Amino acid sequence: MLQPVRTKWRKAHKGRIHGTAGRANFINYGAYALKALSPERVTGKQIEAARVALTRHMKRQGRVWTRIFPNIPVSKKPIEVRMGKGKGSPEYYACRVKPGRILFEVDGVSEQIAKEALYKASAKLPIKTKTIKRFA
Numbered sequence: 001m002l003q004p005v006r007t008k009w010r011k012a013h014k015g016r017i018h019g020t021a022g023r024a025n026f027i028n029y030g031a032y033a034l035k036a037l038s039p040e041r042v043t044g045k046q047i048e049a050a051r052v053a054l055t056r057h058m059k060r061q062g063r064v065w066t067r068i069f070p071n072i073p074v075s076k077k078p079i080e081v082r083m084g085k086g087k088g089s090p091e092y093y094a095c096r097v098k099p100g101r102i103l104f105e106v107d108g109v110s111e112q113i114a115k116e117a118l119y120k121a122s123a124k125l126p127i128k129t130k131t132i133k134r135f136a
Contacts, residue, residue: 030105062108
């Protein structure tokens, strides 16, 4: 499961995801990519599940680039605990994804295999996505 080695702060504010992606919104590495259409937090487990689905469908041919990383700690209080007594401890790490962000890039396989693989990966993610192709 993906998570940072060290963080500057142990706990983070929830925050809100406003606007569109200002970075990582163009294809840089591969020929095909999965692009986010809605704002959402994507957890490390979801990213890993999508990556596994992607590489399995591609039968470990070609190359996959993951353009997101879960660096935000998400805290949670234990079940059946009364209100108050401070913030809960970090449970997992997530990545705040804005619309327009490139999530995965794929190269080295045919267009049909790439689109099917990216579709299977998108089923593992909690956001609406679309498959895009690099031009020229």
